[in-house]
Amino acid sequence: xxxxxxxxxxxxxxxxxxxxxxxxxxxxxxxxxxxxxxxxxxxxxxxxxxxxxxxxxxxxxxxxxxxxxxxxxxxxxxxxxxxxxxxxxxxxxxxxxxxxxxxxxxxxxxxxxxxxxxxxxxxxxxxxxxxxxxxxxxxxxxxxxxxxxxxxxxxxxxxxxxxxxxxxxxxxxxxxxxxxxxxxxxxxxxxxxxxxxxxxxx
Amino acid sequence: xxxxxxxxxxxxxxxxxxxxxxxxxxxxxxxxxxxxxxxxxxxxxxxxxxxxxxxxxxxxxxxxxxxxxxxxxxxxxxxxxxxxxxxxxxxxxxxxxxxxxxxxxxxxxxxxxxxxxxxxxxxxxxxxxxxxxxxxxxxxxxxxxxxxxxxxxxxxxxxxxxxxxxxxxxxxxxxxxxxxxxxxxxxxxxxxxxxxxxxxxxxxxxxxxxxxxxxxxxxxxxxxxxxxxxxx
Numbered sequence: 001x002x003x004x005x006x007x008x009x010x011x012x013x014x015x016x017x018x019x020x021x022x023x024x025x026x027x028x029x030x031x032x033x034x035x036x037x038x039x040x041x042x043x044x045x046x047x048x049x050x051x052x053x054x055x056x057x058x059x060x061x062x063x064x065x066x067x068x069x070x071x072x073x074x075x076x077x078x079x080x081x082x083x084x085x086x087x088x089x090x091x092x093x094x095x096x097x098x099x100x101x102x103x104x105x106x107x108x109x110x111x112x113x114x115x116x117x118x119x120x121x122x123x124x125x126x127x128x129x130x131x132x133x134x135x136x137x138x139x140x141x142x143x144x145x146x147x148x149x150x151x152x153x154x155x156x157x158x159x160x161x162x163x164x165x166x167x168x169x170x171x172x173x174x175x176x177x178x179x180x181x182x183x184x185x186x187x188x189x190x191x192x193x194x195x196x197x198x199x200x201x202x
Numbered sequence: 203x204x205x206x207x208x209x210x211x212x213x214x215x216x217x218x219x220x221x222x223x224x225x226x227x228x229x230x231x232x233x234x235x236x237x238x239x240x241x242x243x244x245x246x247x248x249x250x251x252x253x254x255x256x257x258x259x260x261x262x263x264x265x266x267x268x269x270x271x272x273x274x275x276x277x278x279x280x281x282x283x284x285x286x287x288x289x290x291x292x293x294x295x296x297x298x299x300x301x302x303x304x305x306x307x308x309x310x311x312x313x314x315x316x317x318x319x320x321x322x323x324x325x326x327x328x329x330x331x332x333x334x335x336x337x338x339x340x341x342x343x344x345x346x347x348x349x350x351x352x353x354x355x356x357x358x359x360x361x362x363x364x365x366x367x368x369x370x371x372x373x374x375x376x377x378x379x380x381x382x383x384x385x386x387x388x389x390x391x392x393x394x395x396x397x398x399x400x401x402x403x404x405x406x407x408x409x410x411x412x413x414x415x416x417x418x419x420x421x422x423x424x425x426x427x428x429x430x431x432x433x434x
Contacts, residue, residue: 007300007340114304119317143308147298150342189295192260196288197296197309197357198280 008113015057015111021120027108034100040089043096050103058110067106068099070153075099114143140199144190155182207271208236208392209257209364214266216252227252229416230266235394239387241403241423242396243430244412253412254366254396258286270364287362291369293346293353302328302344302352303337309359324359331355331385347378354385366394371402400427 010016015023034046051064058064068075075095082091108117118139125135159179160169168174216228228249242250255261256268259275259282268275275282290296299305306324307314314320325337331351336344344352350370357365367386371379383402386393397403409426411419419426 008304008338010338109300113321114299114301115307115317115320118311144298147300151294154342186295189290189292190298193288193290193296194298196258196260196283196290198283198312198360199298199308 007109009058009063009110011057011059011111013057013111015053015107018111019120020112020116021124023108023112024117024120024124027104030104031101034097034104038093040092040096043093043100047096047100047103050100050107054103054107054110057107063106063110064103067102071098071102109146114146118143140194148187148190151186152183155179155186158182208234209394210234210269211253211256212266212269214256214263214268216249216256216261217264227415228256229414231417232266233410233417233420235392235408237392237407239393239395239406239408239423241406241409241427242394242412243398243400243403243409243427244418245434248412249415250396250410250412251368253410253417254368254394255288257364257366257394258283258288260288284360285362286364286366287357287360289350289354289357289365289367289370291372293349296353296356297341297349300340301337302333302339302341305341305352306356306359309356312360327355327359328352331358332381345378347374347381350374350378350382351385354382358389362391364392364394365389366396368396369398370395371397371399400431403427 034043037043037046051061051068054064054067055061075098078098079091079095082094121139121142122135125133125138129135156175156179159175159182162178163169163171163174166174211231211233213230213232214228215226215230217224217226219225231253242254244250252261256263256275257270259279262276270282270286273282273285297305299308303321303324306327307320310320310323310327314323325334328334328337331354333348333351333355336348336352341349341352350373354367354370365386370386371382374382379399379402383399383405386395387402387405393406395403395406403409404424404427406423408421409419409423410417411426411430419429
């Protein structure tokens with residue numbers, strides 16, 4: 001659960017050797033294609049293809065299952081609602097889209113060190129410095145976003161355990177309120193830690 | 203003029219707003235800290251963490267000023283943060299990258315522009331703090347002691363001249379607390395150590411006993427620790 005989007009796994013595949021900027025751009029383009037292409041007939045091959053690429057890049061099917069397991073509940077709930085509201089075809093298409101995007105994102109994080117991604121984003125956004133954009137700031141925000149997903153899931157698990165220990169696992173307030181407070185506290189603590197390390201000063 | 207080395211507090215007060223009105227968490231305090239290892243001890247809520255956080259600007263004084271090597275912490279915040287490292291009690295929030303090597307590399311981005319050189323430097327830093335071979339390990343998969351060592355390594359990689367450590371051994375088991383404590387006391391920089399570990403505090407050169415938002419005892423660490431043991 002903690003490594004929802006996967007950790008970098010050193011390797012020698014073509015995807016490992018590709019530049020981080022190329023892969024980021026590829027992810028953006030593929031993301032747009034996945035969202036624009038409609039119908040389960042195309043969505044399902046896309047999810048199968050993404051799963052195959054991840055299995056190849058990470059050396060097995062276990063990372064595929066781990067990536068999908070992290071979003072399984074959300075995908076199932078989304079699918080159930082869409083099936084009820086818009087029909088099963090739409091539900092299958094959207095469920096497959098979410099799964100494909102998660103798998104493709106995991107391919108990126110599995111084959112690319114975060115450090116290389118930071119460099120690629122900083123390089124790519126350098127021209128925007130003239131209009132006031134801080135490339136280092138955007139790159140840092142990107143990496144913090146990647147880190148915050150598993151961190152928030154960890155907080156959710158701890159909060160659920162705490163509620164369960166008091167017999168309050170069925171009370172949404174005992175889950176949502178502490179989770180919101182702890183997430184904000186974690187964000188503040190992370191901000192303080194970055195501030196203390198002087199990261200973001202440049 | 204040569205800047206005054208060390209940490210100086212000049213009539214520093216800290217007042218925070220609470221739902222019950224203003225609360226003075228640190229009364230007017232003046233200090234010159236030039237010793238290599240200074241311990242801050244005292245009960246919970248006494249103001250010792252506030253005092254420590256003043257040193258790198260995590261807390262700003264309501265009145266007075268804080269100087270590090272002659273630099274005002276508020277006016278020269280960026281320069282001061284380059285000189286003052288900070289280690290928190292819980293390393294979880296301090297480790298912001300997925301793997302150990304990437305977290306150290308984040309600290310090295312300013313000084314090592316080339317990614318390959320930075321990666322090697324990060325591995326060297328990890329090895330220096332007993333974390334060799336753990337570069338690709340998820341920070342989640344590290345033990346509590348390893349996480350605190352990693353947090354420490356990430357801060358020390360920036361080459362600070364002052365390190366503030368806010369209860370860095372509180373969450374650790376006995377063996378890891380000793381390991382981190384020994385490492386901290388052996389560092390070749392000025393250490394400001396907030397701690398409830400009185401054995402560790404007694405090994406410092408100087409100790410400040412903080413209670414009720416003021417420094418109530420200040421002197422050689424063994425004496426101050428003994429006084430605290432006798433009166434707590």
